[in-house]
Amino acid sequence: MSSVTGERVAAHSLDHWLSPELARVSPPNAPSRLRQLADAQGTLAAGWSSAIAGGPVLALAGVFFSVVSGNPAAMLVLCPLGAALMVLGLTSWKRVRGRLPNTNKLVITRGPGNARGGIAMVAGLAGLIGAAMVTALPAAAERGTTVSLIGAYLLIVAVLVACIVVPSAVLGRARESFRLRIRSNPELRRAVEQDLAVWRDPYGNAGYGPL
Numbered sequence: 001m002s003s004v005t006g007e008r009v010a011a012h013s014l015d016h017w018l019s020p021e022l023a024r025v026s027p028p029n030a031p032s033r034l035r036q037l038a039d040a041q042g043t044l045a046a047g048w049s050s051a052i053a054g055g056p057v058l059a060l061a062g063v064f065f066s067v068v069s070g071n072p073a074a075m076l077v078l079c080p081l082g083a084a085l086m087v088l089g090l091t092s093w094k095r096v097r098g099r100l101p102n103t104n105k106l107v108i109t110r111g112p113g114n115a116r117g118g119i120a121m122v123a124g125l126a127g128l129i130g131a132a133m134v135t136a137l138p139a140a141a142e143r144g145t146t147v148s149l150i151g152a153y154l155l156i157v158a159v160l161v162a163c164i165v166v167p168s169a170v171l172g173r174a175r176e177s178f179r180l181r182i183r184s185n186p187e188l189r190r191a192v193e194q195d196l197a198v199w200r201d202p203y204g205n206a207g208y209g210p211l
Contacts, residue, residue, distance in 0.1 A: 014193050017209025018179055026210045033199050034211040035175060037192070040101040042174020043109050046167035048093035053162035055086025061155055068148050097181060100191050111168055118168030122160045129156055179211050 016022070017034055026032075062078025112118040133153050140149040170177075182189050196208055 012208070014182070014189070014196055017196075017207075018182060018211055019209075020179070022210040023175070030210075031204075031206040032210055033195070033201070033206065033208045034178075034192075035209075036103055037100060037195075038175040038178035038211060040103050041096060041178060042171050044096040044101055045093055045174070046109070046170040048089045048096065049170045050163050050167045051085050051089030052093060053089075053166040054159075055082040055084075055089060057155070057158045057162045058082035058085060060158065064151055064155055068151070097177075098185060098188055100188075100195060109171065111164055112171075113168065114172030115165065115169035116172075118165040121168075122157070122164050125160055125164075126157050129153065175211050 017032075059079040059082030062075040062082065065074035065078070066072045066076075112121050130153060133149060136149060137146065140146045182192055199208060201207075
């Protein structure tokens, strides 16, 4: 161990721990520092990805409400808000994916952990909501608001996709995405290599990898 920097020579290189073959032979729930970093970063990125997807949906809602009501106020308010939300999401998404997360802060996710689970959840919710809305179709037809009812349903589905499917897809690819960015982003790689040089499992004997 260096007496000046406090760093030590790692038993294995970062490339060793990043090996996809090593990840495949390791149980997916086995703990490692790389998995902790990837999962934490993926959780943060998933939250911001929902903002990215939610921005256009918010703008679309403004257009929809303005068309239905004949009043442009909703569009004038929600479209700029949607654009701002998307820009904020993009900026924050890029920032969190380019640096190591603070793993001392507990980040909890309660949604599906992959795209398949997210799609299944949205399909179930959309089916329930659609079934409830079907009962309102006769009354809507009498009032001439069938198109508005269908539009509202599609808007609800779009919100579910933005809030559930998109972040779950990001979460499902968190580890593979982290591996690819370490190999393509020199600054992120340096940060991980510095972490590898000083990290020790504070609770047991978990290894730095696999990922």
